[in-house]
Amino acid sequence: MIPPDWSSRSSRRRTVCPNPWRRRAPTSTPGLSISTVDRRGFSSPPSRRYTAMAPSIDPQQFRDVLGHYPTGVSVITALSAAGEPMAMVVGTFTSVSLDPPLVAFLPNRTSTSFARLKDASRFAVNILAHDQEELVRRLARSDPRKMDDENWRLSPAGNPVLDGVVAVIECDLSSVAEAGDHYIVIGAVTDLYTERPTVPLLFFRGGYGEFAPKSFVVTEGRGMSGAVTQAQVLRSPVEQAAGELGGELTLFGRVAGDSVALATAAAPGGSQITPLGTRYPIAPPIGAQYVAWADAREQDSWIDKAIGATRDEIASYRRHLEDARRWGWSVNVAPDDAAHWPAVFPEVDGSDDAVKGRHAMVTRRMAESTRGREIDSLLDDAQYQVIGFVAPIFLAEGTAPELMVRLLLYPSVRMSKDEILRKGALLKNFAVSAAEQLRDSLATASAR
Numbered sequence: 001m002i003p004p005d006w007s008s009r010s011s012r013r014r015t016v017c018p019n020p021w022r023r024r025a026p027t028s029t030p031g032l033s034i035s036t037v038d039r040r041g042f043s044s045p046p047s048r049r050y051t052a053m054a055p056s057i058d059p060q061q062f063r064d065v066l067g068h069y070p071t072g073v074s075v076i077t078a079l080s081a082a083g084e085p086m087a088m089v090v091g092t093f094t095s096v097s098l099d100p101p102l103v104a105f106l107p108n109r110t111s112t113s114f115a116r117l118k119d120a121s122r123f124a125v126n127i128l129a130h131d132q133e134e135l136v137r138r139l140a141r142s143d144p145r146k147m148d149d150e151n152w153r154l155s156p157a158g159n160p161v162l163d164g165v166v167a168v169i170e171c172d173l174s175s176v177a178e179a180g181d182h183y184i185v186i187g188a189v190t191d192l193y194t195e196r197p198t199v200p201l202l203f204f205r206g207g208y209g210e211f212a213p214k215s216f217v218v219t220e221g222r223g224m225s226g227a228v229t230q231a232q233v234l235r236s237p238v239e240q241a242a243g244e245l246g247g248e249l250t251l252f253g254r255v256a257g258d259s260v261a262l263a264t265a266a267a268p269g270g271s272q273i274t275p276l277g278t279r280y281p282i283a284p285p286i287g288a289q290y291v292a293w294a295d296a297r298e299q300d301s302w303i304d305k306a307i308g309a310t311r312d313e314i315a316s317y318r319r320h321l322e323d324a325r326r327w328g329w330s331v332n333v334a335p336d337d338a339a340h341w342p343a344v345f346p347e348v349d350g351s352d353d354a355v356k357g358r359h360a361m362v363t364r365r366m367a368e369s370t371r372g373r374e375i376d377s378l379l380d381d382a383q384y385q386v387i388g389f390v391a392p393i394f395l396a397e398g399t400a401p402e403l404m405v406r407l408l409l410y411p412s413v414r415m416s417k418d419e420i421l422r423k424g425a426l427l428k429n430f431a432v433s434a435a436e437q438l439r440d441s442l443a444t445a446s447a448r
Contacts, residue, residue: 067204067205067206068205070202070203070204070209071091071092071202071203071204072091072093072127072128072200072201072202072203073089073090073091073128073136073200073201073202073203073208074089074090074091074093074105074125074126074127074128075087075088075089075090075125075126075128075135075136075139075162075165076088076090076093076105076117076123076124076125076126077123077124077126077147077152077159077160077161077162078117078120078122078123078124078159078160079120079154079158079159079160080116080119080120081119084144084147085147085152085160086113086116086117086120086144086147086160087113087139087146087147087150087160087162088107088111088113088114088117088139089113089136089139089140090105090106090107091203092104092105092106092107092182093105093125093127096186100188101188101189102174102186102187102188102189103125103169103171103186103187103189104184104185104186104187105125105185105187106179106182106183106184106185107182107183107185108181108182109178109181109182109183110181112142113142114183114185116144118176120173121172121173122157122158122159122170122171122172122173122190123159123170123171123173123187124155124157124159124160124161124168124169124170124171125168125169125170125171125187126161126162126165126168127165127166127167127168127169127200128165128166128200128201129164129165129166129196129198129199129200129201130198130199130200130201130202130232130235131164131198131201131232131233131441132164132165132201133201133208135150135162135164136201136208138150147160150162150163151163151164155168155170155191157170157190157191161195164195164196165195165196166194166195166196166197166198166200167192167193167194167195168191168192168193168195169187169189169191169192170189170190170191170192171187171188171189171190172187172188172190173185173186173187173188174186174187174188197236198235198236199235199236230251230253230262230403230438231251231253231262231263232263233437233438233441234251234263234434234437234438235263237430237433237434237437238251238263238264238265238405239265241265241430242265242266242267242270243267243268244426245267245407245423245426245427245430246267246270246409247266247267247270247388247407247408247409247410248264248265248266248267248270248273248274248407248408248410249264249265249266249405249406249407249408250263250264250265250274250405250406250408251263251264251393251403251404251405251434252280252403252404252405252406253402253403254282254290254401254402254403255279257281257282258279258280258281258282259279259280259281259282259286259287259290259404260277260278260279260280261274261275261276261277261278261279262276263276264276270410273408273410274408281305282302282305283302283305283306284302284303284305284306284309284313284317285306285317285320287302288302288317288320288321288324288330288390289324289330289390289391289392289401289404290392290400290401290402290404291321291400292321292322292324292325292392292400293325293392293394293399293400293401294400298400299318299321302317303317303318319374320374322374323374323375323376324392326375326376327375327424327428328391328392328428328431329389329390329391329392329424329425329427329428329431330375330389330390330391330424331375331386331388331389331420331424332386332387332388332389332390333384333385333386333387333420334384334385334386334387334412375420375421375424378417378420379417380416380417380418382416382417383414383415383416384414384415384416384417384420385412385413385414386409386412386413386414386415386420386423387408387409387412388406388407388408388409389406389407389423389424389427390404390405390406390407390427391404391405391424391427391428391430391431392404392431393405393431393434393435393438394431394435395435395438395439395442403434403438404431405427405430405431405434407423407427
């Protein structure tokens with residue numbers, strides 16, 4: 001349930017009134033009356049009375065405290081009597097009843113958008129997606145023509161449905177009740193459906209954001225704005241692919257010489273290993289996916305960072321780059337002397353320090369596993385202890401990638417060469433699909 005109103009983010013207790021659209025003059029007895037209003041202006045007795053807010057409650061404190069509760073973001077749409085689309089942004093949409101199916105939203109009594117919407121006999125609730133913040137800003141204006149430049153279609157019920165929303169709930173207007181400085185608008189649900197099963201947009205303490213039920217995306221930091229935007233676009237695909245591939249799937253971006261964990265999701269029942277914001281220095285054996293397609297100077301610079309590396313190790317790093325270019329992905333396999341390699345690391349208590357400690361242990365093992373193991377060297381009749389796979393994400397042809405995706409298998413998995421090849425190909429396919437989605441997103445943003 002989503003209590004505060006979008007425009008004022010203040011609320012009052014509410015009741016659901018059985019009599020539709022009726023209005024009553026203010027009661028002479030102390031306290032707040034909830035009455036219903038009909039279109040003709042006739043009134044009926046209040047359905048219930050509430051005690052007015054205690055005068056000792058400071059309005060700013062009221063807003064500040066309730067501001068700690070996040071709200072969803074929706075757009076109420078309807079057609080005017082002349083057939084023109086109308087829209088109103090609300091953060092107060094909520095479910096009311098299952099039997100009968102009722103929903104509600106709470107507009108401010110001074111809202112000019114609701115002043116136009118209130119005469120419609122039906123409306124639609126458009127649940128906005130995490131990537132529709134700019135749409136909110138455009139539709140939050142009081143301009144009666146604000147829908148002219150938006151993409152929408154007319155539903156069979158006759159309500160405007162915005163493109164790209166998460167879900168739509170279509171309603172007949174049931175009742176409107178006065179509640180302090182707001183109305184409580186009740187809608188009788190006539191139809192509802194999911195348009196795009198993705199993460200919804202939220203409003204919290206003055207800013208927009210999103211809830212991550214199965215994955216996490218790092219917050220923006222210095223120099224990370226573009227990378228975080230890309231991570232937001234790929235949040236849902238990362239979640240889905242983690243479940244399909246099995247393991248922890250993490251999106252990394254190249255930021256100021258480091259490989260930064262931007263988004264991560266674990267398969268159902270799996271462990272979350274990689275803390276968001278983790279930075280790996282792009283130095284051997286880490287970061288081959290970023291430099292394998294770079295020029296010779298950058299590749300040499302990467303190898304030069306392997307301070308103290310032997311001649312054999314340097315040759316191994318060069319083979320690793322060639323391997324990545326040829327296959328479009330790489331595999332992390334435990335060393336041949338893997339007696340020291342635990343299939344499962346000790347469980348942790350979930351604290352930040354414990355999680356980071358386990359992550360550091362897994363990272364050390366993965367770094368060790370990149371040495372001396374190329375895909376072409378895998379044997380047909382052998383079994384390998386696989387820790388993970390990595391693949392680059394190319395946003396433009398002919399340029400080195402700035403993003404990569406890693407599939408971490410925890411605990412590690414025994415796999416044959418054929419199984420490794422299949423899993424690597426699946427991760428590469430995901431990387432190609434992710435690149436296409438990012439390019440489409442960038443093209444759409446630049447066209448606006």
